[in-house]
Amino acid sequence: MIKIYTSPSCSSCRKVKQWFEEQKIPYVDRNIFAGLTPDEIKEMIVKSENGTDDIISPRSKIVQEQHIDFDSMKISELIQFVRENPSVLRRPIIVDDRKIQVGYNAEEIDAFVPRARRFARFACLSCPQYQDCDGHE
Numbered sequence: 472m473i474k475i476y477t478s479p480s481c482s483s484c485r486k487v488k489q490w491f492e493e494q495k496i497p498y499v500d501r502n503i504f505a506g507l508t509p510d511e512i513k514e515m516i517v518k519s520e521n522g523t524d525d526i527i528s529p530r531s532k533i534v535q536e537q538h539i540d541f542d543s544m545k546i547s548e549l550i551q552f553v554r555e556n557p558s559v560l561r562r563p564i565i566v567d568d569r570k571i572q573v574g575y576n577a578e579e580i581d582a583f584v585p586r587a588r589r590f591a592r593f594a595c596l597s598c599p600q601y602q603d604c605d606g607h608e
Contacts, residue, residue, distance in 0.1 A: 473498040473583060476507070476515075476564040483575040484563040490580060503557040512550045515564060518571040523549065525573050531559040 475491070475498050477484035491498045501507070519525035523541040528534070533556050541549060553559060565572045565583060572579055 473565065473567045474501055474511075475499070476501050476503050476511075476560065476562065476566070478503055478558075478562050481562045486575045487563045487565060487580070490575075491583075494584060496583065496585070503560050503562065507554060507557060509550045509554070512553050513546070514566060515560075515571060516546070516549070518566060518569075519573075525571070526561055526564060527553070527559050528561050531556075534559055 473491070473496065475484070475487055477488070477500055479502065488498070488500060501511070515526050516522055527541065533539070539552070544552065561573050563573075563575065565580070567583060570582065572582070
């Protein structure tokens with residue numbers, strides 16, 4: 472199942488949700504301010520290629536004011552910090568069983584289209600009757 476971690480005022484979050492709805496791909500919308508579980512935060516960290524650098528904004532007010540050094544934190548301390556300060560998370564964060572994407576990137580988001588549908592789309596585009604076919608939309 473795909474989870475999209477969002478905040479209500481985030482325009483990129485709205486774009487991502489709209490894209491998933493247009494693609495008819497089911498997802499769970501998780502408002503980061505509604506309380507994230509330790510397992511959700513841990514999953515984000517584990518799937519991030521660069522750990523906290525990918526998911527936490529260094530420009531966040533609390534990070535700058537308190538000069539937070541995430542590299543010196545234990546994982547339990549990091550999880551607790553994010554739970555108490557969810558605004559430090561970049562948004563949106565899209566997570567599925569295998570991967571994570573942070574932010575809205577029109578080219579990279581296509582990776583969340585199921586493999587069978589991507590293959591069918593490729594086969595459809597190669598078909599000489601593509602323009603006359605009603606099934607390609």
